[in-house]
Amino acid sequence: MVAARIHATAVIDAAAQIDSSVEVGPYAVIGPHVSIGAGSTVGAHCVIEGRTTIGADNRIFQFASLGAVPQDKKYAGEPTELVIGDRNVIREFCTFNIGVPGAGGITRVGSDNWIMAYTHIAHDCRVDNHTTLANNTTLAGHVHLADWVTIGGLTGIHQFVSIGAHAMVGFASAVSQDVPPFMLVDGNPLAVRGLNIVGLRRRGFSTARVRVIKQMHRLLYRQGLTLAAARAAIAELPAEDAQQDVAMMLDLLDASSRGIVR
Template sequence: MPQIHPTAIVDPGAELDASVSVGPYAVIGPKVRIGAGTSVGPHCVIEGRTTIGRDNRIFQFASLGAIPQDKKYAGEDTALEIGDRNTIREFCTFNLGVPGAGGITRVGHDNWIMAYSHIAHDCRVGDHTTLSNNTTLAGHVELGDWVTVGGLVGIHQFVKVGAHAMVGFATAVSQDVPPFMLVDGNPMAVRGFNIVGLKRRDFSAARLAAIKQMHRLLYRQGRTLDDARAAIDALAVDMPDAAVDVQLMSAFLADSTRGIAR
């Protein structure tokens, strides 16, 4: 049987692996499923159609699976899906999705999500992200893998932040942030590319050189966006060691709907 503190309230309909632990005064609803090795701290509330994977550590006072803060929501059976090995610190709030956008809020694997962070309806958070204290994601925000977000950051609805990007402290993010870039400020500006983070992930010198060139093409040569995109596409031939990084950037620029930070 799961290790459930006697003061916790777990609905009989909830599905908890035998290795799950639930702390004092936690409340877990009937549609919740929690995988092996996950721990739920004191006073947490997990409700709605929420699925949580393996080996997550959920700290006290988190609220997961509450209805979305969207006036159009009318009680539909939407969902929250959380992957494996995430750390979710105190007072975090993750909401269910809304029907018009697919109805699912998704958080991937191996994320480090600090206290008071909010993930609104229909967000997509990738793997290996770091969200510092008071990170606020409005509805439909997408974060790529390995994104790092500083404290007190607000991200506007429908914004996309590309993989390996970094957002500095107290930035107001209202446009899409391309992969690998480093942004901060209010108004937000691109300050360079995330060279420290990329080196920590063992990017080769050839890949770093290609990313530096993509930054130059987008931000340092006065090109139009269409011209910069064409030049970036050509790098896949000229710098084959970084072809995967060029493809990531090209796909992101083609998919951007709010316009990129420039």
């Protein structure tokens, strides 16, 4: 570690693996089983503990708590983990917990995520890449957010819920069922309002791909079909350039353990 990058008041265990380019602010506390990659910054008063691995070029703002034990009464001190990728922005007062045994024992946050203040990511969650989580987003245990998901502020997500890629959840929503990819949902009770068409266009989806995604939306939500019938019809769509989009939809429908919002 380079002394000039570590504030004199920071408390860093000698066993921690901190790249020499990492900056650590005043009064931060970093435990012995922590690893932080090149170019990352840790703000004032952060606490990073547990078996926590943080990649390169992350910006962790002041007062964040990463790697604390899970808020699960079954946890009994087992050596579980928190793994964070690269280039994430983690704002003030965020809390990410390590996992619990029996479910993989790892909480994972991918890369290029924009995670705003007071967000909570509970044990064994998986947040993939390029997500945006607005202020006070709360993820219960075992939640999965796929790539490019956007969550509005003050939203709570029930344990074991999956939210598919490119979906958007509106402000102050209560998410207790799985959300298929590409959908725009909000409310309490949660309802599908349409497609996240603005997000798809911003990410360069072709007209052909958007056409197929619109067809999947109609089959699921506009034609009065049973879920089984809608799933069968989606599987028969002439996907053209949207084969991966159809496959992603079918994967979520088939894997859903809580049922999808309908």
